[in-house]
Amino acid sequence: MSAVIVVHGGAWAIPDDLAQASVAGVKAAARRGFLAMKTGASALEAVELAVRTMEDDPVFDAGHGAVLNADGEVELDAIIMDGRTLAAGAVSCVRNIPNPVSLARAVMEKTDHVMLTDRGANRFAQSIGIQEVSPESLVTEQERREWEKNRKYSSGVKDLFNSQWGHDTVGAVALDCSGNVACATSTGGIRNKMVGRVGDSPVIGSGGYADNLSGAASCTGHGESILRVTLARLILFHMEQGKGTAEAVNVSLTYMGERVRGGGGAIAVSRTGDWAARFTTERMAWAALEEERLTYGLNPGEAFKEPVNMLN
Ligand code: GLY
Numbered sequence: 001m002s003a004v005i006v007v008h009g010g011a012w013a014i015p016d017d018l019a020q021a022s023v024a025g026v027k028a029a030a031r032r033g034f035l036a037m038k039t040g041a042s043a044l045e046a047v048e049l050a051v052r053t054m055e056d057d058p059v060f061d062a063g064h065g066a067v068l069n070a071d072g073e074v075e076l077d078a079i080i081m082d083g084r085t086l087a088a089g090a091v092s093c094v095r096n097i098p099n100p101v102s103l104a105r106a107v108m109e110k111t112d113h114v115m116l117t118d119r120g121a122n123r124f125a126q127s128i129g130i131q132e133v134s135p136e137s138l139v140t141e142q143e144r145r146e147w148e149k150n151r152k153y154s155s156g157v158k159d160l161f162n163s164q165w166g167h168d169t170v171g172a173v174a175l176d177c178s179g180n181v182a183c184a185t186s187t188g189g190i191r192n193k194m195v196g197r198v199g200d201s202p203v204i205g206s207g208g209y210a211d212n213l214s215g216a217a218s219c220t221g222h223g224e225s226i227l228r229v230t231l232a233r234l235i236l237f238h239m240e241q242g243k244g245t246a247e248a249v250n251v252s253l254t255y256m257g258e259r260v261r262g263g264g265g266a267i268a269v270s271r272t273g274d275w276a277a278r279f280t281t282e283r284m285a286w287a288a289l290e291e292e293r294l295t296y297g298l299n300p301g302e303a304f305k306e307p308v309n310m311l312n
Contacts, residue, residue: 001179003043004290005033006275007050009060010168010187011220011265011284014298021059022285023298029053030296033172034289043174043216044082044105047184051078051101054170055186058140062170063098065140066188068147071195074138076188077202078104083181083210090115090202094122095135101186103130104202115202143191150191167191169201171208171218173269181216181269183208183232190223199223205233214240215271217249221256221264221281229256235268245269246276253280 007029009022033050037043055063066074078100079090089108092115097103103125107116116124125132169187176182185208187201200223201207207223209232210216217232231252238248249266256262257280265279267286277286277297287296294306 003037005174006267006288007172009285011279011281012168013282025057026285026287030287030289043176043182046174047172047182050172051184061167061188062186067191076100078186079202080104080184081210083212091121092198092202093118169220173216183210183216183218185218200226205230217268219266222262225260225262245274249276249278
């Protein structure tokens, strides 16, 4: 079985001045996850590493660089899921954890639960020594300025993610050489969200899902829409029904657009390594890395290819 990793940096109307950094960020994340798998890491470890790379990159709405809620605070959500066992871990509303995906993995591996939120998640993080930082250190100057400019929550749904107001989420899916799949998703959510609002990203079956029997998916876009159609699970349902990965993602995004007027995107990989990256927003930075090549894109219909040896 050949390993493959696919990552996204969020589906929204990425402005030109963030385009190059967004593409560079997803390429770096895919490379980190893939190289780990080449040296023996599992799909689960690869998606965690890829998402951590994007959480550390301030161009993305996750970890450092996350958008701010109505009170001007960071509140972060993340999920990770292991397709071998359907084990999943998630955190929501954490404020001072730079890499929520790793805290989500600890919830999965060290507790009997699937999701911890707010102060309970923080208490658990402290108990296991997960890195904590001051919440302010996760806020970029640019996000503080954007938040000052847009102090009111916009209630548009599809339009929200086709405006530069959107900004959204990172994620990764992977298949390793042993045939195991995994997914991870991490986000700061939507700018000016209500305090305590939790979107799709940490919710199993919405922001992500992984099952060795079908594949793995990670979603991005308007969280309330994704939650209503349980987008990640919907994609895998269509794959289980025999659709190819790209068709399963397309059909699911179309359904979300028609049924609840929601815009967004998703990446998915099947248990045989058939992968796709699709979106209904103006742009989504994504990258996929396989044995032979790196493929990446930003605009609809775009897929640039680079030989893998260019990465070395
Ligand atoms: N898709 C991320 C969110 O709505 O929170």
